[in-house]
Amino acid sequence: MKKIFAFIAIILTMLCISNVKATYTPDKEHSAIKKGDVIYFDATGLDWNHIYIHIWEKNGATYKAWDSNDELVKVPGEDNIYMFTAPDSFDEYHYNMIIFHNENGGDSNKTINLGYIEKNYAYKITGYSGSKRIGNWYLYDKTELQTRLSTLKEYQNNKEYYTSTSFSNLDELIENIETAISSEITLNEDTTTPGKFYIQVDYTFGEADDIVDALEVNTALLSNLITEEEGKYEDYANNYTKDSIDSLKEVIEAQKTVLEGTTITIDDIKNGIDSINTAKNNLKNQADKTELLKQLEEINALEKDKYTDESFKNVEDLLDEANELKNNTNATQENVDEMVTKLKAARASLKEKTIEEAKEETLEEVKEEKKEAEAPKTLDDIVKIFAILGGCVVVLVAIAIIMKKKLEDK
Numbered sequence: 001m002k003k004i005f006a007f008i009a010i011i012l013t014m015l016c017i018s019n020v021k022a023t024y025t026p027d028k029e030h031s032a033i034k035k036g037d038v039i040y041f042d043a044t045g046l047d048w049n050h051i052y053i054h055i056w057e058k059n060g061a062t063y064k065a066w067d068s069n070d071e072l073v074k075v076p077g078e079d080n081i082y083m084f085t086a087p088d089s090f091d092e093y094h095y096n097m098i099i100f101h102n103e104n105g106g107d108s109n110k111t112i113n114l115g116y117i118e119k120n121y122a123y124k125i126t127g128y129s130g131s132k133r134i135g136n137w138y139l140y141d142k143t144e145l146q147t148r149l150s151t152l153k154e155y156q157n158n159k160e161y162y163t164s165t166s167f168s169n170l171d172e173l174i175e176n177i178e179t180a181i182s183s184e185i186t187l188n189e190d191t192t193t194p195g196k197f198y199i200q201v202d203y204t205f206g207e208a209d210d211i212v213d214a215l216e217v218n219t220a221l222l223s224n225l226i227t228e229e230e231g232k233y234e235d236y237a238n239n240y241t242k243d244s245i246d247s248l249k250e251v252i253e254a255q256k257t258v259l260e261g262t263t264i265t266i267d268d269i270k271n272g273i274d275s276i277n278t279a280k281n282n283l284k285n286q287a288d289k290t291e292l293l294k295q296l297e298e299i300n301a302l303e304k305d306k307y308t309d310e311s312f313k314n315v316e317d318l319l320d321e322a323n324e325l326k327n328n329t330n331a332t333q334e335n336v337d338e339m340v341t342k343l344k345a346a347r348a349s350l351k352e353k354t355i356e357e358a359k360e361e362t363l364e365e366v367k368e369e370k371k372e373a374e375a376p377k378t379l380d381d382i383v384k385i386f387a388i389l390g391g392c393v394v395v396l397v398a399i400a401i402i403m404k405k406k407l408e409d410k
Contacts (some may be wrong), residue, residue, distance in 0.1 A: 040122030044080040048102035107131035139185040161266040166216040240283040247277040287336040295343040309353040
């Protein structure tokens with residue numbers, strides 16, 4: 001048994017993250033204890049008060065620790081976990097064999113010879129091997145697992161931005177690490193290969209980056225939003241200003257270009273969705289022109305002759321601007337309300353003509369009509385007049401000739 005444990009030399013350099021259960025990590029070269037390495041001992045179930053560590057070089061007689069100076073100290077906050085931190089001098093030798101023992105003598109107060117397991121592992125006694133104590137190593141300090149878990153959980157904050165298929169592997173990975181953190185990860189002997197040991201886990205750290213790299217960005221989030229918005233263009237045209245709709249269209253076309261790229265990140269998707277939503281929020285409602293149309297209709301129905309020219313001119317001066325505003329899809333409510341106010345004011349200032357003004361205007365109109373009636377109206381009328389005058393001249397000339405002939409006959 002001692003010979004078997006002399007081969008224990010597992011270095012847990014990677015924890016596996018795969019779909020394969022009970023992944024086996026074969027042992028490698030004995031691991032040397034380096035300065036700063038922390039070795040833990042779990043005294044649960046023991047009545048050991050003072051615990052020491054004996055360290056030496058495999059297949060050699062060079063001892064590094066076997067005195068009171070190498071007593072393990074209790075881990076703060078723990079009742080039964082002790083620790084030993086290798087000093088700087090451990091870089092000078094290849095120390096890789098360990099015995100834990102207490103202050104009392106005898107084989108029953110020390111472990112068998114143990115091969116050094118990577119730092120952060122604790123040895124826990126569970127029974128006897130002959131007269132000496134035996135147990136197993138387990139991962140005590142899970143800081144690395146917890147750190148990796150925190151990093152991976154950051155991806156969960158953006159889960160919706162990845163495809164569900166690719167993220168399912170990461171979900172399983174996170175679940176397995178959480179299970180590992182909450183359970184005891186022990187070193188076990190491989191019964192099929194004596195002298196080999198394994199850590200039974202449901203993951204391998206070596207493949208963690210591959211799983212993260214394999215995450216597929218869910219581009220459908222952006223493309224579906226684009227399709228949805230384009231389907232609303234006709235409805236938007238009836239409710240929002242043309243300029244604000246054009247701004248939204250410009251943003252959407254830019255995001256189409258992003259989706260045509262070869263490398264798309266979740267930041268691209270996030271920024272694209274945010275920019276489209278911002279443009280949507282900036283859509284400006286078309287102005288309510290109900291009152292403006294009403295004012296124009298009522299003005300067009302007015303009898304101009306009933307009002308003084310000066311007062312009606314104030315209304316007419318506003319009509320061109322008001323009609324242009326009626327047809328302007330970018331008109332603001334403020335512009336429309338202001339025009340309605342002006343039209344109402346102009347209508348309120350209209351003055352109806354007095355009876356005297358109406359009579360005078362009527363007489364003027366009659367005179368003008370008479371004058372127009374007496375005056376030649378067209379070129380034909382003028383020709384007729386000249387024809388009549390010409391005829392009269394001819395008659396007068398003829399009479400003059402006849403009178404002259406009669407005088408000559410006498």
